[in-house]
Amino acid sequence: MNRVVESYGLGTFADGTRTFAGVVAGDRVAEIPPGRLGAGIATTTDIFAAWDTARTELPALAAHASTAGTPLAQLRILPPVQPRHIFQAGANYRTHVAEIIVSGKAADDTRTDEELEAAAAAMMDERARTGSPFFFTGLASAMCGADDDVLLVPESGQTDWEAELVVVIGAVADNVTRDNALDFVAGYTVANDVSARDLQFPAEHRPLGGDWLRAKNRPTFLPVGPFVIPAENLGDYRDLEIEFRLNGERMQHDRAANMLFDVPTLIAQASAITPLLPGDLILTGSPAGNGGKWQRWLTPGDVMEASVTGIGTLRNTCRATPGKKATP
Numbered sequence: 001m002n003r004v005v006e007s008y009g010l011g012t013f014a015d016g017t018r019t020f021a022g023v024v025a026g027d028r029v030a031e032i033p034p035g036r037l038g039a040g041i042a043t044t045t046d047i048f049a050a051w052d053t054a055r056t057e058l059p060a061l062a063a064h065a066s067t068a069g070t071p072l073a074q075l076r077i078l079p080p081v082q083p084r085h086i087f088q089a090g091a092n093y094r095t096h097v098a099e100i101i102v103s104g105k106a107a108d109d110t111r112t113d114e115e116l117e118a119a120a121a122a123m124m125d126e127r128a129r130t131g132s133p134f135f136f137t138g139l140a141s142a143m144c145g146a147d148d149d150v151l152l153v154p155e156s157g158q159t160d161w162e163a164e165l166v167v168v169i170g171a172v173a174d175n176v177t178r179d180n181a182l183d184f185v186a187g188y189t190v191a192n193d194v195s196a197r198d199l200q201f202p203a204e205h206r207p208l209g210g211d212w213l214r215a216k217n218r219p220t221f222l223p224v225g226p227f228v229i230p231a232e233n234l235g236d237y238r239d240l241e242i243e244f245r246l247n248g249e250r251m252q253h254d255r256a257a258n259m260l261f262d263v264p265t266l267i268a269q270a271s272a273i274t275p276l277l278p279g280d281l282i283l284t285g286s287p288a289g290n291g292g293k294w295q296r297w298l299t300p301g302d303v304m305e306a307s308v309t310g311i312g313t314l315r316n317t318c319r320a321t322p323g324k325k326a327t328p
Contacts, residue, residue: 001147001313001315002027002073003027003072003226003312003313004026004027005024005025005026005027005227005229005312006310007025007062007229007230007233008023008024008025008058008059008061008062008065008229008230008233009023009024009080009187009227009228009229009230009233009311009312010022010023010024010044010047010058010080010081010187010227010228010230011023011024011029011044011077011078011080011225011226011227011228012043012044012077012078012079012080012081013029013031013075013076013077013078014075014076014078015070015074015075015076016076019078020032021042021043021044021046021047022065022069023058023061023062023064023065023069024062024065024069024072024227025062025063025065025066025069026065026066027071027072027073028065028066028067028068028069028070028071028072029065029069029070029071029072029075030061030062030064030065030068030069030070031070032047032061036057036061037050037053037054037057038050038053038054041054043081043082044080044081044082044228044279045081045082045083045278045279048081048168048169048170048186048278048279049277049278049279051170051171051186051278052170052171055170055186055230058230076145076147077145077146077147077225077226077227078145078225079143079144079145079224079225080168080189080224080225080226080227080228081168081189081228081279081281082140082279083140083277083279083280083281084140084277084279084280085137085274085276085277085280085281086137086138086139086140086222086280086281086283087135087137087138087266087270087276087280087281087282087283088135088136088137088138088193088216088282088283089133089134089135089261089266089282089283089284089285090134090135090136090285091134091260091285092133092134092259092260092261092266092284092285092286093254093258093259093260093285093286093287093288094121094124094258094260095254095258095287095288095289099288099289099293124260127260128260128261132261132269133260133261133265133266133269133270135269135270135273136212136216138193138216138217138222138281138283139213139217139222141217141219142216142217142218142219142220142221142222143222143223143224144219144220144222144223144224144316145223145224145225145226146223146225146226146312146313146314146315146316147315147316148220148223148316149220149316149317149318149319150194150220150221150223150298150304150316150317150318150319151218151219151220151319151320151321151322152298152299152300152318152319152320152321153196153199153218153321154320154321155196155199156196156197156198156199157198157297158196158197158198158291158297159194159195159196159197159291159297159298160194160195160197160290160291160292160296160297160298161192161193161194161195161244161246161251161252161290161291161298161304161306162192162193162194162195162244162252162286162290163190163191163192163242163243163244163252163286163287163306163307163308164190164191164192164193164242164283164284164285164286164306165188165190165237165240165242165256165283165284165308165311166188166189166190166191166224166281166282166283166284167185167188167263167266167267167281167282167284168185168186168187168188168189168228168279168280168281169184169185169186169267169276169277169278169279169280169281169282170184170185170186170187170278171183171184171186171278172275172276172277172278173267173271173275173276174271174275174276175271175272175275176267176268176271177268178264178265178267178268179264181263181264181265181267181268181271182231182263182264182267184267184271184276185231185263185267186228186230186231186278187228187229187230187231187233187234188228188229188231188234188237188240188308188311189224189225189226189227189228189229189281189311190224190225190226190306190307190308190311190312190313190314191222191223191224191281191283191306191314192222192223192244192304192306192314192316193216193221193222193283193286194216194218194220194221194222194223194298195215195216195221195290196214196215196216196218196221197215197291197292199211199214199215200212200214200215200216220316223304223306223314223316224281224314225312225314226312226313226314227311227312229310229311229312233310234310234311235310237256237263238255238256238257238262239255239256239257239309240255240256240308240309240310240311241253241254241255241256241308241309242254242255242256242286242287242306242307242308243305243306243307243308244289244290244304244305244306244307245304245305245307246296246302246303246304246305247302247303248303248305251289251290251293251294251296252286252287252288252289252290253287253289254287254288256284258287259284259285260285263282263284266282266284267282270282298318299318300318300319300320301317301318301319302317302318303315303316303317303318304316304317304318
């Protein structure tokens, strides 16, 4: 697909013979030669580790990219960074939580959908006031690039999508406060948290809380990218819109302002668990409208487009795992 970056962003690219970090502006990419931003700085992870100084050089590189860079269409877009940690926030959009509660209504529950939604709203208000985010961890080995195929696993017949805004950490964040948490953000990117639901909650594992590793961390199940856009180029993250389209049909749409726990809270509470490192990712949750809502599951040939305004779009085609028969 054709991509154009209005400001500039960071990414990781391959030209068929090598992989390199680059600055993208418009529809062109300028390679960042090793050492250009400081001794020992070669990858985007290195850049985020030196973010306070490296960021000042990016506008000049972006200006070069826009006039003399390599056309983006000639390059393969890889995941923009290789994180040491991936934190994922579950059930973090009000619409998504309400959808889960309404769709999970017990057979003997006599409340109307409107009454269930009102009860969900009250529960979420109380949880936001006194509770904490639900986190699980992801594996970097599950990541793939913005245009890569997603390989469906044959043992699942209920695999779906979750478009998410992603925080990229730009300094070591160790037990930081909510008040200064945004100081540790380098930028934002996009993810699609692909999940095999029938593997996530099998009967044998349900009493233990589900099998999140097996359901969510298969190779290619976490498209990330296409680029990291610096936070200062995006304005208020709460104004960003998250959207997911399946074969062109919109299935998810919401604003980041509707998170149950906002970005500063997610950073503060994740950093209380373990120090966050430069280049680490925090997936902030997904709006309502994934496969369970529509009772529509991914099949080979489906085209997924996960987008966030100002950042870009992931466009991944679902394929059957080579040599294996997909579940009907």
